Amino acid sequence: MRSRRRTQRVGGRLPLVLVLPALLGLAFLLIPLIGLLAEAPWSTLPSRLFSADVGQALRLSVVCASVATVLCLLLGIPLAWLLARAELPGRAVIRALVTVPLVLPPVVGGVALLLVLGRRGLVGERLDLWFGFSLPFTTAGVIVAEAFVAMPFLVISVEGALRAADPRYEEAAATLGAGRWLTFRRVTLPSIAPGVVAGAVLCWARALGEFGATITFAGNLPGRTTTMPLAVYLALETDPDVAVVLSIVLLLVSVVVLASLRERWISGLR
DSSP states (O other): OHHHHHHHHHHHOOOHHHHHHHHHHHHHHHHHHHHHHHTSOGGGHHHHHTSHHHHHHHHHHHHHHHHHHHHHHHHHHHHHHHHHHSOOTTHHHHHHHHTHHHHSOHHHHHHHHHHHHSTTSTTHHHIIIIIOOOOTTSHHHHHHHHHHHHHHHHHHHHHHHHHHSOTHHHHHHHHTTOOHHHHIIIIIHHHTHHHHHHHHHHHHHHHHTOOHHHHHHTOOOTTTTOOHHHHHHHHHHHOHHHHHHHHHHHHHHHHHHHHHTHHHHHHHHO
16 A cells, blocks of 8 residues: 555656656647637638639548558558458568568659559559550559558558457357358458557558659549548648648548547556
8 A cells, every 4th residue: 555655656756857858749749730729810711712723732632541551441441451360471570571661752752653563663664555545643652552552551550459459259260160251351451440440540641641652653633542641732832821721631631540549548558
């Protein structure tokens, strides 16, 4: 009892040597965001938000991020299942390679995509020669670049959900005669649905905010590859108010993503 009270007293203290750096860190993170909101052209915000250029960038960003998320779901869920359940040789190495885009500078990812999928790339040259199809500097190229940088978020989330899921339900389904595909579709997927949703939301948000790989691999063509981050970059030189408006939209998206995943993060910390 005494030790518990002593722990509570120690835990309740706020040492100044920690409080001051903590407040400075909080200010360092919040002041730029406050400055962005303070400098926003609130009086002309609706008209700028619904202007042709801003609307075009918004639509393109939402469409590309959504398609990229669907692509990540189709490829990332099976990949996460392999990493979580299959006995693969070198699984740790494969997992490390999957997470490389998380730490790889996006521009480097764009260069890598260009070297592989460009018209003279290892795969892109064949696509152009055999099918007359080229990915760089197209809307499809934007989707590929966004999926490349965003998929690890989905894979990590789904793999964690698969590892946390109780395998006894799958074993029970197998004993009742269900095949592997039926078990995966009717038992495994519903049990990991929160992880899939969380990963998809993170994936979509990351794709929406992608800049480096997109501009390197897909370029900056208005109406075709100019997404919101690219439009922010361009508007800083021509119309800073538009850049602020687009930045606020991206900030609001980030806040919504954080709010939607709040319960999952809190439950993971308990």
